[in-house]
Amino acid sequence: MPRPGFVLDVDRSTPPTLFWRGERFSLERLPADRSRIIYPPEPLAPLENLDGAIRHALLNPHDSDPLPALLFPGMRLTIAFDDVSLSLPKMRRPDSRQRMIEAVLDLAAEAGVDDVHIIAALGLHRRMHEYELRHVLGDRVYDAFHPRGMLYQHDAEDPDNLAVVGTTPHGEVLEINKRAAESDLVVYLNVNQSAMDGGWKSITTGLASYRCLSHHHNPETLQNTRSLVDRHKSDLHKSVWRMGEVLKADGPKIFQIETTLNTDTFPTPFDFLSKREWEWNAKDRATYLATAKALDRTPTRMARKIFHGIEAPYRTTSVQAGDTDAVHEITLQHVFDQQVVEVEGQTDILTMGIPFISPYNPESIMNPILVMCMGLGYLFNMYRNKPLVREGGVVIMTHPTYRDFHPVHHPSYIDFFDEVLADTNDPAVMSSKWEQRYAEDEWYRHLYRTGNAYHGVHPFYAWYWGAHGQQHAGKVIIVGGDPATVRRLGFTPASTMDDAFELATDTVGRSPSITHLHVPAMLVADVK
């Protein structure tokens, strides 16, 4: 029986706590009697027969006819799937998207459907490499569809292959992939690792144009998204759901398939990373020491390769299919069942170790902008009701924050760091002053469409992702980061955790309460 999440009050007997520092980690001792550590729940039991569960979901959908009843010869069927930003780390093969797509294709073949397009719903993310497509979809699907041009990646900058479905009462234009818009049926395959994802967000971001995305990926919306995992208090999700209404009224029929994962994140020998430190046995301690020492002597590039090579032993805990609204409500319940930890009250200081990966750097570099995005965007937003840290409190992150960028994946990030952040770190100012130029830059557009680059505007979106956290926190400190780079982000550098606590006293006084978010694995702090 997996144990639920847990909030540990730190006392003098509490062992040091593990903090991620990018491709490395450290053990930090938190002050006794005023610190607490939030541990995620242990992995829930998975579905024993995933293929059977998928087939059952397709034949017994929620608020929808069974999938076979929606399939007919001569129809245009489009299957869209979540891109490489999920799961993190990538799951072991076979990926659940492969299992879903094979089940859908079997039914399509039985129904005589031969006009099938498979589209990676990457929105403004980078195009996936062939090896990533093969990992996600399996060789059989890739080899059958890609050579015939029926498996491809969404292009948010291809005016000939975008279509306006309609406009919301708020004036938001829903412009999505034309093939999807003109299909008789769109089947969307979702892997849900966060309550932020899935639902109408799948299509209205993954298959959308820049114009469409800009309605909800902007500073004002994201500052009023409180939080990303609480869709009823999220302006982003409200916008997305309004677009969903347009899609229902004027768009193609949608058949949504969503799956949820448990939190079994790290395989051996990294499984100690998921354990609670006081439960480490001699082998865990030895593995930690050996790994930490080895990583200290390993060039960052090599360490990065090692970590990105990890294949998570995630297992699927639920599959549901049918109407998007109905499906997503069930999905959210499964996500929260796995991830929610009840937490009593806010804290003065929130600490978090920034790991090697975020949704925007699979097989890539966690550049400084992504450090901000991961800390103040994703981790800060892992709450319901109230942020873990009080308004005006301090956020302390640990990460080397090197000034290093992947030139192929993140070309506009480099210029964003050099040019935009040199001018401002205010999301509203950068949005009005700089965003359009980056969004319409022909070189970025070319690299996004033909290479493996994130869209030119993407660093802005990554920055906006942290807009709520940036607005809420009184001070942000990065421990162990390159000082000049940290300052460029608008944050305060510190050499050690003790220095960081000392620096924080200016903002939160001499005896602040401290809460450490022990992630990954994922959790949602339900703050009472």
Place this chain on the structure above:
Amino acid sequence: MKALQIRRSAARLGIARVASALNPATAAKWGPLEYRTVDEPELPGESWHRVHTRLAGICGSDLSLVEGHASTYFEDWVSFPFVPGHEVVGTLDDGTRVVLEPVLGHEARGFAPPFDGAAPGDGDDYAHLATGHLEPGIQTGFCCSTGGGWAPSFVAHDSQLHRIADDVPDERAVLVEPIAGGIHAALLTWPTIERNLADGERPVVAVLGAGTMGLAAVAGLRRYLPDVHIIVGARYRHQQEYARAFGADAAVAPDELPRAVRRVVGCHVVGDHLSSGAHATIDAVGTSSTVAACMRITRPRGRVVLLGMPADVTLDLTGLWHRETELKGAYTYGTETLPDGTRARTFQLALDTAAAIGAERLLSATYRLTDHVDAVAHAASAGRRGAVKIAFDLREDS
């Protein structure tokens, strides 16, 4: 008199070349530069004056000689032994303060000028530099007949002297010569960018290197070509700050310059070249890598102006051929044609510009001649040490 002098010595040049790779001070100590007793130069004729040095700057071309890196090209255009020093403010025997325009032009060498009112640097035949009644020498400071500024006194022709007002401090006046060089380079971009301005574009000029000359080029661009967008690649923070203060729209680290240019131009990057790029680029360093870098960021049919003395460089010219890039040397100064068609002596423009930018702030440190080893070491590592211009101060000697 006691002066710094460079004598032709293959051994000392060789030592300097090796030693400079290790430590500029060692090159200054064991290289061809010596502090020794020399004869005061004779006045070569009428219209010549004895100039008593007050401040004399140390320039990159001086350093290349001291460190044994100068091109063999100059062997026939200079005469040994010579006293270096061509960035000079001094006084005449009657106490008049003057700035030296060091080029030994037609008039100084007894030839008719190429046109009425020509500056010493004008003309399209350099025969006069190696002939006439003086020994060969492109400038004062490279000619054994005239001496140079790294001595208590030297001789100069009327055509080389610019009287300066009492309110011009020596510290500003000593910067006039390098500023003139920078302005000349800045104005050499004009023929290329002129048509873009006419088309309503805002031409982009990149400047790579922000030592004294690079900063002078920035100041010249902003003052005489005010509508250009200036992007500077400067290695050190203080250089970036000066560049911005002198009018650069952006100042970035040199390795960020291509991206900074691309951002403004909005072009692509193809391989290691920008698909388009700056309309003109000024290379204020002059090494193989900087010339190549400038060619990579200059748009097809654009111009690269070589302000830094390049010496021997190795270049792949395929890109130059393909892009029809124009390489243009920028040696010293002369008579300029400004965008409005008026003509002016570069030195007059430099005197005005030096006043406008408060050029004296670029003079970071001064040394006595006796401390020349430290002075050369400081000048050779000026950027790294937060300095710009280093000079000798002979005011107590004059």
